[in-house]
Amino acid sequence: MSRADELYVINRDMSVRSLRDGVRRRKPVVFPLPIVIDPDSTGPITDIQITDAGAPDPGSAEFSVADSGDGARGQDAVALSPDGTLSPDTAYPASNDAGFSFVLPVYALQETGGRYAASLKWLASTEPGGPIARLTVGFQRRMPGFTADHPIKEIAHEVSARIVYSVPVENGTDTPAESWLSIPLGAVNRVDGETSQLVFDLNTKADFDQLWSAMTDPAAKGRLELRCFATVGRRTWRQIIPSDFGVQDQVRFLDRGVLLTMMIKPPEWRHVRPARDRPQPHWRREDLARRVLRQPFSTVSEGVSAAHLSTVHTLNTAVLMRGFDAPLPAMMEVAPLDLTPATSREMLTQVFRPDLSEALDISDLRVGARRVVPTSAFIDKMGRPALIRTQAEAVQAIAFNFDVDVNAYMFDVPGDLRPSMTRVLLRAEFDAGEGRPPVVYYQDTAFPGRYYYEPQEFRIPRREEAPYLPAVSIAFFDVVEAADANENKILYRAHLAYRAVPYLDRAVLARLKRFLGEGAVLSALIPEQAALRLRLPDDAGTAFTESERTAATISLDDGIIDEVQLTPEALAAVITALQSGGLDGLVTASLPGAANTSIPIRLSLHEASGVLLERSFRGPVGAGRVRVTVRNRIESPLTIAEFLATPAGDGLAFPDASPGLQIAAGAQADIDYRLDPPGTVLTDLNPVLRMTVNPDMPLLLPSIMVNRGFSSQTFTLSLSIDPIYFGQVMPGDTEALAAVMIEFEGDTQIVLDAATLTDDVPLRLPILDWLLHRPRSEHYRYRVTNLHGASADICGRAGPWIDGLGAGAVAIVPAGA
Numbered sequence: 001m002s003r004a005d006e007l008y009v010i011n012r013d014m015s016v017r018s019l020r021d022g023v024r025r026r027k028p029v030v031f032p033l034p035i036v037i038d039p040d041s042t043g044p045i046t047d048i049q050i051t052d053a054g055a056p057d058p059g060s061a062e063f064s065v066a067d068s069g070d071g072a073r074g075q076d077a078v079a080l081s082p083d084g085t086l087s088p089d090t091a092y093p094a095s096n097d098a099g100f101s102f103v104l105p106v107y108a109l110q111e112t113g114g115r116y117a118a119s120l121k122w123l124a125s126t127e128p129g130g131p132i133a134r135l136t137v138g139f140q141r142r143m144p145g146f147t148a149d150h151p152i153k154e155i156a157h158e159v160s161a162r163i164v165y166s167v168p169v170e171n172g173t174d175t176p177a178e179s180w181l182s183i184p185l186g187a188v189n190r191v192d193g194e195t196s197q198l199v200f201d202l203n204t205k206a207d208f209d210q211l212w213s214a215m216t217d218p219a220a221k222g223r224l225e226l227r228c229f230a231t232v233g234r235r236t237w238r239q240i241i242p243s244d245f246g247v248q249d250q251v252r253f254l255d256r257g258v259l260l261t262m263m264i265k266p267p268e269w270r271h272v273r274p275a276r277d278r279p280q281p282h283w284r285r286e287d288l289a290r291r292v293l294r295q296p297f298s299t300v301s302e303g304v305s306a307a308h309l310s311t312v313h314t315l316n317t318a319v320l321m322r323g324f325d326a327p328l329p330a331m332m333e334v335a336p337l338d339l340t341p342a343t344s345r346e347m348l349t350q351v352f353r354p355d356l357s358e359a360l361d362i363s364d365l366r367v368g369a370r371r372v373v374p375t376s377a378f379i380d381k382m383g384r385p386a387l388i389r390t391q392a393e394a395v396q397a398i399a400f401n402f403d404v405d406v407n408a409y410m411f412d413v414p415g416d417l418r419p420s421m422t423r424v425l426l427r428a429e430f431d432a433g434e435g436r437p438p439v440v441y442y443q444d445t446a447f448p449g450r451y452y453y454e455p456q457e458f459r460i461p462r463r464e465e466a467p468y469l470p471a472v473s474i475a476f477f478d479v480v481e482a483a484d485a486n487e488n489k490i491l492y493r494a495h496l497a498y499r500a501v502p503y504l505d506r507a508v509l510a511r512l513k514r515f516l517g518e519g520a521v522l523s524a525l526i527p528e529q530a531a532l533r534l535r536l537p538d539d540a541g542t543a544f545t546e547s548e549r550t551a552a553t554i555s556l557d558d559g560i561i562d563e564v565q566l567t568p569e570a571l572a573a574v575i576t577a578l579q580s581g582g583l584d585g586l587v588t589a590s591l592p593g594a595a596n597t598s599i600p601i602r603l604s605l606h607e608a609s610g611v612l613l614e615r616s617f618r619g620p621v622g623a624g625r626v627r628v629t630v631r632n633r634i635e636s637p638l639t640i641a642e643f644l645a646t647p648a649g650d651g652l653a654f655p656d657a658s659p660g661l662q663i664a665a666g667a668q669a670d671i672d673y674r675l676d677p678p679g680t681v682l683t684d685l686n687p688v689l690r691m692t693v694n695p696d697m698p699l700l701l702p703s704i705m706v707n708r709g710f711s712s713q714t715f716t717l718s719l720s721i722d723p724i725y726f727g728q729v730m731p732g733d734t735e736a737l738a739a740v741m742i743e744f745e746g747d748t749q750i751v752l753d754a755a756t757l758t759d760d761v762p763l764r765l766p767i768l769d770w771l772l773h774r775p776r777s778e779h780y781r782y783r784v785t786n787l788h789g790a791s792a793d794i795c796g797r798a799g800p801w802i803d804g805l806g807a808g809a810v811a812i813v814p815a816g817a
Contacts, residue, residue, distance in 0.1 A: 004083035004364075005551055007475060007495055007563070008388055009240045009706050010378060012249065014256065016388055019240070020561055022473035022706065023499040025464075078102070078389060079155050083364070084234040086392035089144055091152060095233040095387055100151040103143055107159075107188075107226050107396050110138035110195055120215065121412040122208075131201035133208045133413070137161075137224075139188060139196040157230035159188035161198055163400060165214035165222040169425045169442065179425055179442070179452070183211060188226060206447055209419040213446070215402055216411075217423075222401040228394045235385040237365045239377045240475045240495075242707030250348040253378070258386040261379040262349040264356060264480050349376070354383030360482050367491055367565070372479035375490065425452065430515060432508040439508055441522070449519045453512075455502030458560055458587060458601040462610035468634050469703055470605055471499035472578075474571070476709025476767060494571040494709060494767075500601055501559035503609045507644045510688045514647050530554040532562065534585035534601065541569035546585075554587060560601065568713075568767060575771050578605045579695055605636075605695040612638060612691060613663075617684045618670075624678030626653070628671050628685050632663040635699050639663075642690035646673065649680045655687070665696065698772055710764035715778045715807040717761050719750060722811075726754045730786055730797060731816035738792035740814050745781040745801065752812060753792060778806045786815050 006018040079092035079102035091101040110117035117138030123131060143154060162184045169177040185200045202208045214222040245253075245260050253259050356373070363371045378386035404411055411418075425442040432439065437456070444450040462468045477493045502524040513520050532549040552562035566574060577583050582604025589597050612634055618627040632638050639662050643655035653673035663669050671687055719742060727736050739753035742761075750761050769777035781803055786796035799815030 003551075004085055005238075005563070006084060006390075007238050007240055007477070008236065008390075009242055009475060012243045012245070014253070016390075018390075019473055019475050019495055019497045019706070020563060023471040023497050023561060025499070025559075078231055078233040080387075081232040081234055081392060084232065084236070084388075084390050084392060086155075086228070086230055086232055086394040088228070088394055088396055089142075091144070091150075092155070092232070100153055102155045103152045104155045104157060104228060104230065104394055105141035105143050107139045107196070107228075107398065108142060109398060109400075110140045115409060116407070119410050119412060120211070122414060122417055129203075131203055132205065133202040133211075135185070135198070135200040135202070135211065137198040138191075139198070141194055141196060155230045155232075157228050159196065159229075160227050161185040161188050162225050162227075163211070163214050163222055164225050165217075165220040167423050167425050167444075168219065169427060182225075183214060185224075205417075208417075210423070210446055212413075212419050213423050215400060216404050218401065218403075220401060222399075224398040224400040226396045226398065228396065229391055230394075231389055232392045233387045233389055235387055237359070237363045237373050237377060237385055239374055239385070240477055240707060241374075241376050241378075242475075258378045258380050259348055259352045260376060261351070261353050262376055263353065263359065263373050264375065352379040352381055352383060354379065356480070357482065359383075365479065367479060367481065367493060370481050372481045372491065375478045375480055430508075430512050432505075432511050436505065436508055439504065439512060441512070449517075449521055451516060451520055451522050453504060453522055453524060454597065455504055455524055455599055456508075457503050457599060458500040459503040459607060459609040460498060460603055460605070461501045461559075462608055462612065462634065464610070466633075467703070468610075468612075469700075470608065472605075472704050473497045473706055474701075474704055474709075475706045478710075492568055492710060492764075494566045494568060495563055496566060496571070496574065497561070497563040498603060499559055499561050500603060501609055505690075506688050507642075507690065510644070510647055530587055530589040532560060532585060532587050532601065534562075534564075534603075535583060536564060537566075537570040537573040539567045539570055541567070541571075541573035544573075549585075554589075560587070568709075568770070571767075572771055575697070575701070578603065579697065580604070580606055582607065605700070606693055608691075608693050612693070613687075613689075615685075615687065617682070621672060624675045625656075626673050626675060626682060626685060628673065628687055629668055630663070630671060630687065631668045632665055634693070635665050635703070636696040637662055637664050637694045639692050639694060640689050641692055643671070644688040644690065646685060646688045648673070648675055648682055648685055651676050651680050653680075653682075653685055662694075701768060701771065705768070709767035713765050713770065714762040715765065717763060717780075717804075717807060718758065718809045719752060719761060719812055720758045720809065721752045721813075723754055723757055725814050725817060730814050732797040733786055733788065733816065735788040735794075735796065737786055737796075737814055738789060739787040740812060741785045741787055741795070742812060743783055743785065751787070751792070753787075780804050782810075784812060784815050 003020075006020060008016050008018055009022075010016045077094040077096040077098055079086075080095045081092055086104060088104045088106045091103055093101055117136075119136050120133065121136070122133050141154070143152065162182045164180055164182045166178045167181055169179055185198060188196050188198045190196050202211060214220050241260065250259055359373050360371050363373050365372050365374070380386055402410060423444070423446040425444055427440065427442050429438040429440055439453060439456070441451050441453040444452070460470050460472060462470055473496070475495045475497075477495055479491050479493060481489050481491060504522075509522070513522065516522075532552045532554055533546050534549050535544045536547045537544050549562050549564075552560055554560050564574075574583065582602045585601040585603075587599045587601055589599060612632065613630040614633050615631075616629045618629055621627045639660065640657075642659050643657045646653045646655070653675055656672040656674060661669060673685060673687075675682070721740060725737055726739075729735065730737055739751050741749055741751050743749040744761070744763060748761060748763070750759055752759060763778075763780055765777050766779070769779065781801045783799050783801045785798040788794045788796050797815040804810065
């Protein structure tokens with residue numbers, strides 16, 4: 001479900017997903033990428049092909065950067081949500097300013113003649129294996145009133161339903177307790193313009209008894225929960241750009257009415273310094289500063305002309321732009337033949353830039369209490385953040401508990417089939433022995449093989465799909481804030497998203513299942529309320545303090561999803577902790593039979609949850625002995641700290657192996673077991689092992705980082721150039737050299753000329769090398785581009801990328817010299 005504090009990672013293909021989606025269990029929904037067609041354009045329309053990622057799952061979402069929203073025909077309008085969330089009975093403006101609003105209707109039980117359009121019917125004759133009963137529920141979709149001046153439309157949406165109900169818990173005390181359980185019912189389908197219907201088939205008598213109790217027992221307090229999913233639009237500064245984009249990418253972005261924009265002027269961000277007496281290039285004139293719209297983003301700001309790109313031609317990678325309906329500021333008075341890739345790239349990052357102070361005033365991105373904006377973001381032609389399409393969720397609850405005598409028309413069930421047993425959860429404790437803490441579990445009297453347990457702790461799981469990475473994602477986010485002295489300050493931040501799931505020791509779980517008997521199904525309990533506190537480092541990364549994580553989503557069945565904002569120094573402290581004991585915290589939950597239960601949480605890459613090994617049963621290898629081959633399927637070595645007796649049919653299998661066995665990434669190992677009793681016949685054996693991960697951080701860290709980042713620490717290069725080069729024509733150029741531009745990959749750029757022969761440039765340490773304490777952390781790459789013309793604003797030949805290492809003096813040589 002989309003949240004107001006989501007961070008959106010925008011990829012090269014313009015697909016967008018939130019940082020939290022990288023750790024969610026469910027596969028995200030894939031949206032088609034929109035194409036913007038300007039109203040006055042006559043050019044061809046290009047279709048974008050999207051790889052099918054499977055059936056949409058309403059539990060999470062993927063997004064796309066959409067059109068600019070001002071009359072484009074290439075994409076239908078969506079509801080524009082200021083924070084990406086969705087609520088029923090709330091008017092949301094259309095993203096294309098179409099003069100109407102979108103509303104999610106309020107669902108209510110449909111009534112006809114004072115009776116609910118709902119029934120639970122026993123099916124007298126069914127085919128073998130078919131349903132034995134059917135629940136049918138009709139719904140009325142209610143929309144608010146509207147006038148001709150304020151028309152509204154229903155938001156296109158999908159709905160899934162479940163029944164949530166309470167079950168009493170017998171805990172051996174006089175204090176009443178209860179637990180909340182649920183029954184999934186499936187999709188709610190539209191019937192016509194005002195009504196919808198749910199039809200749910202029941203296939204077993206136990207399922208029928210469960211539903212009957214939830215609907216008719218007053219103590220169950222049953223309610224319907226309708227989860228409504230809809231695509232909404234959002235304009236937000238919460239953007240992360242993981243890739244470097246070139247001119248060709250920017251041209252594609254223009255087709256969608258947006259550009260990747262630098263949010264601060266080049267002298268502030270790039271450290272470009274013109275010659276002492278050289279005039280500022282005309283495309284940096286202050287009077288061309290674009291102004292940003294204040295909320296709501298709906299109309300064109302005063303003084304901003306619409307810009308339409310009629311044609312784009314490419315020639316030898318140089319982009320020639322002609323035929324603008326209204327001149328773009330960065331392209332004014334620039335001869336098309338002068339638009340080399342370097343100048344085009346620099347100019348295009350400033351075309352749609354809004355006024356920074358106004359952008360900061362309305363930004364929805366904060367560091368602490370301070371409003372900030374990213375150093376680069378996708379902006380539309382009106383200076384607004386690009387429209388992002390996201391799937392939002394709204395939950396509606398409807399009372400669904402009925403007196404059978406009063407509502408007899410709803411129940412077409414023979415009297416002898418109506419259940420009379422009261423459903424109760426029976427609390428018990430299991431002692432696994434060997435000094436391990438007991439496990440609290442609950443037996444469901446309505447389902448003899450169903451049990452619920454309290455987890456021992458929460459851990460980071462490994463993903464279920466290859467390459468089986470831990471459920472952690474790290475994004476680096478450079479933002480700018482306003483400073484007191486009119487100098488904008490760059491802040492470097494990392495955002496770490498993670499998921500933690502309920503964990504029960506495998507040895508304890510195996511013994512509990514053996515104790516409960518074959519066919520026992522164990523599930524984690526759902527708490528009424530839960531809160532998380534986690535020990536996190538301060539900004540300096542030196543001291544850990546407990547922090548309440550109010551933005552975390554917590555459930556004992558799906559786990560915890562949270563996102564932490566960190567300085568580079570704090571991230572370094574977190575990475576160190578993840579490799580060993582981990583980050584500690586507590587989940588305080590209200591569970592059946594206890595006022596509050598504290599469950600530890602430990603975030604560690606060393607201790608993992610989930611399947612780490614693949615196994616193959618090799619069969620007998622001697623009298624009363626069998627062999628299992630296991631393969632390490634993750635990127636890091638594993639250590640088997642303890643081999644435990646494993647359930648084997650009606651007996652046990654005892655491992656013939658010593659603790660401490662190490663299995664390299666991708667490697668295999670054989671484990672032999674002695675069967676007791678010896679004659680046990682097996683077709684499979686699932687080893688019970690206690691393992692630890694020895695995280696291969698140089699391999700693992702790049703896999704969980706969504707973009708390249710830098711630390712706030714710097715090292716300094718002293719650049720210099722021989723004045724003899726200036727005024728000469730360099731090989732490959734046609735004009736005399738006026739200056740040189742030195743670009744440092746992923747960081748800054750400097751201009752040197754006859755008036756400025758030397759300069760010092762601070763470079764940031766790449767975060768990955770810095771975190772791993774690599775000796776090459778002061779590695780850098782740069783290239784030199786020759787500049788020509790009276791103002792030295794025409795780019796000539798560009799040299800190759802040159803590698804360098806360490807602080808000190810660097811002699812600059814023009815390209816081709």
